[in-house]
Amino acid sequence: MKDLDFMARAIELAKKGQLKVQPNPMVGCVIVKNNKIIGEGWHQEYGKNHAEINAIKSCKKKFGTNKAIKLIAGSDVYVNLEPCSIERNTPPCSNALIEYQIKKLFCGTLDPNPKINGRGIKLLRKAGIEVKVGLLKKECNELNRIFFTNQKQSRPYIILKSAQSLDGKIALKSGESSWISSPESRKNSHHIRSMVKGILVGRNTAEQDNPSLTVRLAKNELGLTKNEVLEQPVKIIIGNLKKSKKVSKIFAGKSKIIIASKQPAKKFGNIEYLEYKNKNFLKKFLQDLLDRNISSILVEGGQKTLNTFIVNNLFDELVLYTAPMFLGAKSKDAISLNAPDSIKASKKLKMVKQEKFKDDIKTTYYNTNV
Amino acid sequence: MKDLDFMARAIELAKKGQLKVQPNPMVGCVIVKNNKIIGEGWHQEYGKNHAEINAIKSCKKKFGTNKAIKLIAGSDVYVNLEPCSIERNTPPCSNALIEYQIKKLFCGTLDPNPKINGRGIKLLRKAGIEVKVGLLKKECNELNRIFFTNQKQSRPYIILKSAQSLDGKIALKSGESSWISSPESRKNSHHIRSMVKGILVGRNTAEQDNPSLTVRLAKNELGLTKNEVLEQPVKIIIGNLKKSKKVSKIFAGKSKIIIASKQPAKKFGNIEYLEYKNKNFLKKFLQDLLDRNISSILVEGGQKTLNTFIVNNLFDELVLYTAPMFLGAKSKDAISLNAPDSIKASKKLKMVKQEKFKDDIKTTYYNTNV
Numbered sequence: 001m002k003d004l005d006f007m008a009r010a011i012e013l014a015k016k017g018q019l020k021v022q023p024n025p026m027v028g029c030v031i032v033k034n035n036k037i038i039g040e041g042w043h044q045e046y047g048k049n050h051a052e053i054n055a056i057k058s059c060k061k062k063f064g065t066n067k068a069i070k071l072i073a074g075s076d077v078y079v080n081l082e083p084c085s086i087e088r089n090t091p092p093c094s095n096a097l098i099e100y101q102i103k104k105l106f107c108g109t110l111d112p113n114p115k116i117n118g119r120g121i122k123l124l125r126k127a128g129i130e131v132k133v134g135l136l137k138k139e140c141n142e143l144n145r146i147f148f149t150n151q152k153q154s155r156p157y158i159i160l161k162s163a164q165s166l167d168g169k170i171a172l173k174s175g176e177s178s179w180i181s182s183p184e185s186r187k188n189s190h191h192i193r194s195m196v197k198g199i200l201v202g203r204n205t206a207e208q209d210n211p212s213l214t215v216r217l218a219k220n221e222l223g224l225t226k227n228e229v230l231e232q233p234v235k236i237i238i239g240n241l242k243k244s245k246k247v248s249k250i251f252a253g254k255s256k257i258i259i260a261s262k263q264p265a266k267k268f269g270n271i272e273y274l275e276y277k278n279k280n281f282l283k284k285f286l287q288d289l290l291d292r293n294i295s296s297i298l299v300e301g302g303q304k305t306l307n308t309f310i311v312n313n314l315f316d317e318l319v320l321y322t323a324p325m326f327l328g329a330k331s332k333d334a335i336s337l338n339a340p341d342s343i344k345a346s347k348k349l350k351m352v353k354q355e356k357f358k359d360d361i362k363t364t365y366y367n368t369n370v
Numbered sequence: 371m372k373d374l375d376f377m378a379r380a381i382e383l384a385k386k387g388q389l390k391v392q393p394n395p396m397v398g399c400v401i402v403k404n405n406k407i408i409g410e411g412w413h414q415e416y417g418k419n420h421a422e423i424n425a426i427k428s429c430k431k432k433f434g435t436n437k438a439i440k441l442i443a444g445s446d447v448y449v450n451l452e453p454c455s456i457e458r459n460t461p462p463c464s465n466a467l468i469e470y471q472i473k474k475l476f477c478g479t480l481d482p483n484p485k486i487n488g489r490g491i492k493l494l495r496k497a498g499i500e501v502k503v504g505l506l507k508k509e510c511n512e513l514n515r516i517f518f519t520n521q522k523q524s525r526p527y528i529i530l531k532s533a534q535s536l537d538g539k540i541a542l543k544s545g546e547s548s549w550i551s552s553p554e555s556r557k558n559s560h561h562i563r564s565m566v567k568g569i570l571v572g573r574n575t576a577e578q579d580n581p582s583l584t585v586r587l588a589k590n591e592l593g594l595t596k597n598e599v600l601e602q603p604v605k606i607i608i609g610n611l612k613k614s615k616k617v618s619k620i621f622a623g624k625s626k627i628i629i630a631s632k633q634p635a636k637k638f639g640n641i642e643y644l645e646y647k648n649k650n651f652l653k654k655f656l657q658d659l660l661d662r663n664i665s666s667i668l669v670e671g672g673q674k675t676l677n678t679f680i681v682n683n684l685f686d687e688l689v690l691y692t693a694p695m696f697l698g699a700k701s702k703d704a705i706s707l708n709a710p711d712s713i714k715a716s717k718k719l720k721m722v723k724q725e726k727f728k729d730d731i732k733t734t735y736y737n738t739n740v
Contacts (some may be wrong), residue, residue, distance in 0.1 A: 339699075343542060
């Protein structure tokens with residue numbers, strides 16, 4: 001096996017933490033001696049051991065503590081992200097790697113946090129450990145898009161989602177919009193929900209659709225074991241939502257609910273009201289969400305809400321489900337923006353993935369101009 | 371090898387005729403003796419030998435005439451379409467198969483032409499040849515969608531093509547529409563042009579865009595050898611087009627041009643005017659195109675022309691290139707239809723293929739409700 005293969009394995013391990021590590025990054029770690037993997041681990045859950053510590057533990061479990069200590073000394077370690085150098089929930093990993101006297105560290109990317117960025121590496125080099133940064137850099141960046149966005153933009157990673165017809169419509173004028181996408185698409189959208197910390201809709205959508213805003217997938221569909229728990233995303237509503245019959249599903253269940261409006265800030269039970277008097281409250285609001293560990297949100301509509309995020313360039317990803325039907329020119333647009341002055345000046349996205357769900361297509365775009 | 375493998379090979383061979391057999395169907399033929407292929411051929415060009423005859427010829431070339439005659443006697447023959455039983459450009463293939471005393475015929479589909487449908491099979495069975503119909507039927511039908519449409523609908527196979535933004539727009543209000551799709555998409559659209567016998571645009575599009583309506587691909591890009599000639603598609607315009615400077619590109623070159631309008635019918639040089647006094651002339655016009663051996667057309671726009679074909683349910687395929695940009699709600703719709711009464715009543719298509727061309731996606735839909 002080659003360096004690239006070991007790093008690819010570290011990335012593969014990291015992904016196992018996808019549903020449970022936020023707001024932390026996904027991290028995988030592989031310890032190699034004489035071209036053989038002697039230990040591997042990943043960050044499994046927010047607040048629990050980091051990947052490096054779990055890799056050391058796995059080595060000890062396999063070889064016994066004494067032999068493991070001897071093996072790790074002089075080993076090569078592969079990790080997708082710079083080892084931490086600051087004590088937070090757990091002791092810093094850089095210290096452990098120094099203590100165990102590893103020989104060489106391959107790390108995919110530096111930590112984007114300005115307080116850490118390169119500091120862990122510096123510590124390791126100072127201790128005589130050879131460090132190589134940048135192996136599978138692109139893949140390591142891609143893996144932790146959420147974490148990197150949190151660190152660099154001081155806001156949650158934002159995914160906009162919409163369904164639309166071939167002619168870009170989401171509903172008839174009558175308001176009828178039910179099930180323009182296929183059951184397969186709708187199921188897939190629950191997978192997206194499972195990967196975010198919050199689901200956001202505007203007041204109109206909440207009142208019109210009475211959505212439950214929960215992940216409705218079985219544990220095995222999410223790759224979770226029976227004993228694992230999926231924390232439901234926080235339900236986030238923009239606008240002053242009346243606790244009427246209409247929105248009964250949002251208030252059902254125990255998920256945390258955040259409502260952003262002009263109403264005075266208050267908290268009762270699982271509901272928190274955030275108060276914003278300024279009309280341009282979106283940036284502040286997003287920062288407030290991040291402060292509450294909501295590191296990623298899925299914005300599900302309606303049109304006005306989606307428009308607002310796009311116009312303010314506050315999104316990282318757009319997911320479109322396109323159903324193979326025409327709803328007509330006068331039906332309701334899925335997204336409704338002002339026209340650019342020229343085609344050259346129009347907002348362009350990067351297409352990153354296309355998938356098929358029955359007769360629908362799902363296309364995923366990145367906003368590369370954040 | 372199994373029956374299915376031999377039929378799959380026949381289909382593979384048939385496809386080699388794709389660019390040159392229309393209005394004939396694509397046909398491939400495989401002759402098998404003792405589970406070994408002893409001859410294979412395909413219909414290579416309109417007016418030339420049919421697949422069965424070419425397969426017999428290839429057997430003779432390989433084994434010499436006398437040995438070939440002995441080998442073919444008692445053999446199994448695989449052909450995707452029912453062998454012809456009517457003398458047209460070439461003697462009927464059914465006769466040849468009887469003459470050469472094959473034992474068994476596997477054929478994928480019957481000939482959709484009501485005059486033939488099953489007649490070839492009947493002849494063969496009468497002569498004591500065992501016939502099995504329906505092997506890889508779905509694939510054989512798919513292969514000859516164009517031919518089947520011609521026979522059943524008495525009109526060309528119709529492909530509608532458009533490019534659009536994520537919000538379903540094709541141009542800014544100013545009319546600016548240049549290059550919303552990527553060079554890769556535009557190149558791919560020339561491959562579609564190469565597979566049809568005619569390219570159709572409305573008068574407005576012709577006058578506004580001054581398109582050349584030709585296939586601009588090198589022979590090797592089309593899989594043609596140096597000596598092969600690609601016949602350019604006929605240029606078809608709906609509406610009374612003035613031979614002004616604006617449309618200079620349409621009238622450049624030697625391709626045949628058909629103009630459908632209220633102008634009196636006339637012919638001069640490579641240009642033919644077809645006269646239609648009735649406003650609802652589309653069906654008659656399409657039949658007139660088929661009578662001129664135009665078995666497939668690509669409708670490239672503009673919006674009004676596309677609308678007309680969709681509203682009249684006169685299309686078999688829709689190809690959409692979607693560019694990753696927003697052009698705004700008030701920009702020009704790519705397709706502009708009336709809204710259905712309900713989502714259930716909306717026109718639904720079948721998604722059959724999605725491809726990627728740089729950041730554009732290309733989606734191909736079939737109209738299953740023809």
